[in-house]
Amino acid sequence: MTNDYNLTVDKAGIRLDKYIADQIEDLSRTRVGELIKDGEITVNNKKEKASYKVILNDEVKVHVPALKPLSLEPENIPLDIIYEDDDVIVVNKPQGMVVHPSAGHPDHTLVNALLYHTKDLASSPEGFRPGIVHRIDKDTSGLLMIAKTPTARESLEYQLANKINKRLYLAIVHGNFGEEAGKIDAPIGRNPLDRKKMAVVENGKHAVTHFKVLEQYQGFSLIQCQLETGRTHQIRVHLSYIGHPVAGDPLYGLKNTLKGNGQFLHAQVLGFNQPTTNDWLEFSTPVPTIFHDTLETLRKRM
Incomplete structure (x- = not known):
């Protein structure tokens, strides 16, 4: 309509x-x-x-105009599959790709690509998220675990809820740190002034992010973040909250920032127990080219 x-x-x-x-x-x-x-x-x-x-x-x-109706259509979109067995797929999502269809992004998503790759994806209560147990933002790159069976979905969701899995991110952020590591423990909820944004709010959900400073440059730093919880936009909101917004972040960052294709945030390491064997699986993937080249430029300015 x-x-x-x-x-x-x-x-x-x-x-x-x-x-x-x-x-x-x-x-x-x-x-x-x-x-x-x-x-x-x-x-x-x-x-x-x-x-x-x-x-x-x-x-x-x-x-x-009327929004294009959502439909789960397989699309022949290349996938960077890091690992696959009968239960799970680990995929390296490129920056710029939406994870699953929504009103604003009805197609060309990771789910559309996965449906072309395999018919074995665990169904989801929401309907438009087959196989998806966790998400990363459109302009965040990196590793995601995909459930192929209902049993795998149950296992992976349990691991997420009970903090069993491992998720490490790399981020280029504004500013320099006086400490080598830190913990951000601040509740996150909907921003009362802007419904499209999240924020640290008193009545928000419990959220904890650990960070470690890896390198420091002129005006910027490279840090590693480990998620203890998984709230929407958690790393981006927490880092902005402590005065070190992610470089290139159009929603929570600074206007005068590094040029790129969105926030310089990459899901680098993903670890979890294989749902059937319970063996520990851990994967790592390098940052995208634009992330790598930006780091090299920052190092040369030192």
Whole structure:
């Protein structure tokens, strides 16, 4: 179902994307930005950028096309499979790939690629997450474990819930540290001022991130993070909270940051007990080329 809105600006000086998101409850600022890029929004019958400052009596027209219905279609998308047996798949997800279909990303996801690769994926209660037991953000690269059977899903989810598995991340962050390691223990919940973001909030869910400083450069540091819990955007929120946001992070980071394709965050190490044999399996994968090259540039500036 499509929707059309005609707005007459009664308060000037506000960014176009913010103005529309404030006026139309069902549209997030992110969604408004997508509509602007797609040419679905005009101001006085002209296309304007999201940063355009509205003027009194501007006529803003918003066309919201119907979202493409979700369907789990296999897609022939290359996969970097690190390991596979009858129970699990370990895949190295590239930066820029969404893990599973959603309203904003109906296809071209990791799940679509997995469905082309195999018919053996454990079903999920949500329907659109077959095989998925944990996620990493679209612009975070690295290792994910995929369940091929219901028994494997139960085992892997148990290991996640009981902190049995191992998850180590590498991150390039802003600033330098006076300590070699630390622990961030701060509850995370929905940001009360921006529903698209998470934040450290008093009534949030328990969240713990351990970090170790590996290298320090001029204005930046390379750190290793170990997740004790797995909240949405946990590492990004926690590091921003302590004043060391992940470089390149468009949501929680700084405007003046390293150039890349999003946050410099990589799920480097993944370890878990094989669901059938209970043998410990551990895998590691190198950082993407842009991450590696950025580190080399930072080292040369020392």
